[in-house]
Amino acid sequence: xxxxxxxxxxxxxxxxxxxxxxxxxxxxxxxxxxxxxxxxxxxxxxxxxxxxxxxxxxxxxxxxxxxxxxxxxxxxxxxxxxxxxxxxxxxxxxxxxxxxxxxxxxxxxxxxxxxxxxxxxxxxxxxxxxxxxxxxxxxxxxxxxxxxxxxxxxxxxxxxxxxxxxxxxxxxxxxxxxxxxxxxxxxxxxxxxxxxxxxxxxxxxxxxxxxxxxxxxxxxxxxxxxxxxxxxxxxxxxxxxxxxxxxxxxxxxxxxxxxxxxxxxxxxxxxxxxxxxxxxxxxxxxxxxxxxxxxxxxx
Numbered sequence: 001x002x003x004x005x006x007x008x009x010x011x012x013x014x015x016x017x018x019x020x021x022x023x024x025x026x027x028x029x030x031x032x033x034x035x036x037x038x039x040x041x042x043x044x045x046x047x048x049x050x051x052x053x054x055x056x057x058x059x060x061x062x063x064x065x066x067x068x069x070x071x072x073x074x075x076x077x078x079x080x081x082x083x084x085x086x087x088x089x090x091x092x093x094x095x096x097x098x099x100x101x102x103x104x105x106x107x108x109x110x111x112x113x114x115x116x117x118x119x120x121x122x123x124x125x126x127x128x129x130x131x132x133x134x135x136x137x138x139x140x141x142x143x144x145x146x147x148x149x150x151x152x153x154x155x156x157x158x159x160x161x162x163x164x165x166x167x168x169x170x171x172x173x174x175x176x177x178x179x180x181x182x183x184x185x186x187x188x189x190x191x192x193x194x195x196x197x198x199x200x201x202x203x204x205x206x207x208x209x210x211x212x213x214x215x216x217x218x219x220x221x222x223x224x225x226x227x228x229x230x231x232x233x234x235x236x237x238x239x240x241x242x243x244x245x246x247x248x249x250x251x252x253x254x255x256x257x258x259x260x261x262x263x264x265x266x267x268x269x270x271x272x273x274x275x276x277x278x279x280x281x282x283x284x285x286x287x288x289x290x291x292x293x294x295x296x297x298x299x
Contacts, residue, residue: 004042008035068208073147074127074215075232081128082235085243125193132241135186135200144236144269148209149180149202152194180204220277221270230257237266 012035019025028034056063130152131143138146185199219229230253234246238260247256262270 005039008038008042011038068210069206070212071147071209073211073213075213075218075236076215077126077128078131078143079228079232079235081132082240082243082246083231086249129192130188130200133189133192133195135188137182137184137186138200138202140239141202142237142239142266144211144266146202147211149204149206150200151203151206152198152200153185155185155197155199180207217276218273221274222277227253230254233257233270234260237262237270 012031015025016027016031019027053063127147130150131146134141134146134150138150141149180202183201183203185201187199188195219225219232221229221233231246234240234253234257238246240246247253
């Protein structure tokens, strides 16, 4: 920083010296302002954050542009809720093997909720409740699509007495580039804590939203706990309100997974889920291959 100031001062001194020796050389009308401007411009050129970037932050402008938006999803809470319908006695603790090491798989994990006040009582809110108590009009939307498209908002006082007729749509599966036919606001079912105060709608404007699964890596399909993988995929891609909607009591998760007809888009998404593990496996195989070749050379 001091070097930049020194360079600007030297340039100013050399300009004044040249003006004294040669009367034809004219000095700036405001030399002090020109000196300060030169120093500031030098700082801007050398700084890690440029002037336009700093201005964009001050004006609350985006610092990057992307084709998709991302919605954070704590996926374990939904899987835990779905599997809780089949707990007998004390829940068991299992492990899911993946490249990053064993991951705890416990159906006893409690869902994290937000405590909110409704009139004179406190209620627990969570994304899991939002989905399982979603409007009847959204009955046939799977969790993956509902997370992408749903927007919850508080009802206006003028609309609280408005009665909305509920009709369950015909069964369908939202595929790539498919649009939502009904973008109206609908009430949650009566079991939802915000049934009388909030509404939810599915927006075509969120069609490019991608769920960002956090809270642990998704299970892999080619190794580890097969039942847990099947339960997770069914939870994401088959519409449900309780775990009994995903499979019957006398069937296994693997059987329910194999008999359910996923769309081509859903199968493509599941393939993408496994790409990370395939890349890690390829990296490990390549590392082993190079190590074996080096050992062979030294023999």
